[in-house]
Amino acid sequence: MKKTFLLLIILMAVYFFEENITFFNHSIVPQSNFASEVPLQKKATASLFQWVQQPVKIETPSDALAAGERFIKGNESLFLIRPYHQLKGRVIENPMGMRVKYEVSQNEIPVVGMEIELQINSLGKVAVLSNSYHPIEKVELNRDSWLSLAEVIEGQEQTYKFSATGGSSEADSIVIYVEPGKFRGEIAYNVSVLDANKKNPVMAHAVFSVMSGQVLARHIARSEF
């Protein structure tokens, strides 16, 4: 009995100190649970849920940020990050593992509609939770070709009210907007508007293309009653 016990202790030591112990694991989270936000063209070439060998303990948000950065740099072919795009990560803590969400910008203008989200567990394993980044072309920022906000408003006056309470005649911000499934971004004004189409008009934030004045997207507040 004692010999058996001693043998088990030795075998346990072998288990612990054996070199080349790696932490690959594809089995814990089903791939299909996270598949929807990955562009179709990438699904053919890249595994969505990839663990990477990073035997590093992740104890703080800074560790997670560093692990995420290593992962993105080490998987260029998966993300195809263009040099004119800057990524800014922030950590979101969760009992199931830290997550790092990357937002994209070009020349400090936020790119709305392209994000990468990684999950990083305490052993440094990294998984891609969602990836809507596209290697879109660089957006030209030549303001001479932009419509002024006044011109945009003139073209949309029959559709939206701009001077109502809370509405605005000034752009709240300028963003590069990427519509889902598209491979180009458009410079756009963010403007608070009142939607005149509704029986009960609602306040909305509209994203107007600076090139055509077209509404690219619209967002309304979540109301209770």
Added chain:
Amino acid sequence: MQSKALRIEITHFDFATMKSSTLKLLARFIGGITILTLGGCGRFVSECGGLPLNTARLAQIRNSTNNTGSKAYLITPNPIDATGNISLNSLNSFSGSIFDSIFLPNMLTAQRLENDFLKVRISTVLDGSDILATPNSNGEYAFDVSDVHYGETMAYHSLTNIQNYVEALGFSTIKSRPLYVMVKSEGSTNNPADVNAFYDHNYFDPNLPRELKLFGDTAYAPREDRDIYWHEFGHYFLESITSERGVDFAGDSGAVFTEGGAIHECMADYGAESLSGRGYLGRWVARNFADYPAGSPLRSAEYRNDDFDNFSRVSQFDPSGKNLDRYRIGEWCTRVLWDIRKQIVKENPGEGQYYADRMIFAAASLLKRDTSVTELKTALLQADETLNCGIHGRSVASAFSSRGFPSDVPPFIYPLVLRAKLVWLKNDQGQRTNEFSFSFTLSNPNAQSARNVRISLESLDGRFSPTIYQQAYGDLGSGKTITVGENGPLPLSYSVQGSVAPNGNYQGSRFILRIKSENGPDTVVQGGL
């Protein structure tokens, strides 16, 4: 439990990289199994076991027993629930022990109800400090219930309290932009009787803060009730833990009804109901609405023998549009979550509520863009597997099935039949706008019901933008038809919507209308502008 640990740990062997001899392999294998056996469900189930919670800290937050910060006096959650007297309102004179003595933590300065994230205001983001609440000469925030400053104090207390709670459960919240709370907001009508609450995540505009706006200045003003703040916080919290994937992105874009919207309300209600432990919310604010008997809650997670106890009663499409209301599936969903919570509390009285909340919020954090009830069920099972080694899997499945959510939906064969007509929208002056929609009829020719039916609008050439890109209609029974627009029972606001450039060349632009459901083939209709 040990066999679960074994199953998971054994995947740590990477046989492809093993360069060892057979003996070494055998040594590692037996050694590993021995450790697992000895370890049981301790260290070696780290892959499936969540860390123990600091339940003492959670209880302290839940009971508001911290003692740092400025002192405040509040009736929590509101005078009706605090006393059980449904005839009370904010015009009554309150004094003495009905007020809880509470401390307001983490304020940047004792003179102002704000911290580095939360900013409490009265009517707008730009309110000057001279009109906002300040402490009395004793350094205390003490006001009459009807005083707007009481509402500001309640806002600060309620929101810091629930934020501390979810953070103690292990969830961080996104603080990249501040959260401004307007307790008596200015709106398009400014009618004090118009009671409402808005949460705006301002998805597209990184220059804007998150905004929580309360409207109404009645004897039951929403600003006086902790439930309202906890519910609205739930919307912000869900956006945070899902990394802003947009679990109801279609709703945020203007869709009237989606299952994602129902789950947004469900999680917001559940968080408020669970932290209070009352299983319902909104008895105070419901007094503003004539269709709620005095003393009835706005919504309840507890069994009440009403429509919200069975999924089919809240999910089946009804021509009147009754079920195209996100609060109906939302309330049903809270009852499912409450059943799960009750089971976990039964297994672990005193602490189970915290572990239930952690599992349920962790599940919510897995939800994808434009989520569904089916996805919520899968996420709950996955969160339980990850945090609790799957020991509540049967409770989760049983909670859904006992409330009428089918585990297996019979598939249908024939695509739903869509007949649609493009309609250019007009403004209130009768002028044509730059937006179009579709009137349509949609029929189910199958013998089976179609689960979670949705219509989506896609642009094939990028010459228009789908603004309201998706709408949902619940479950469409065999032989049933949805009619939207064209003098049908549902107006065009229940349809999808697109936008073209002013004076732009959009003629001939191609679109797809796609009908989706969870148990049958898509219907795809192409057309041109």
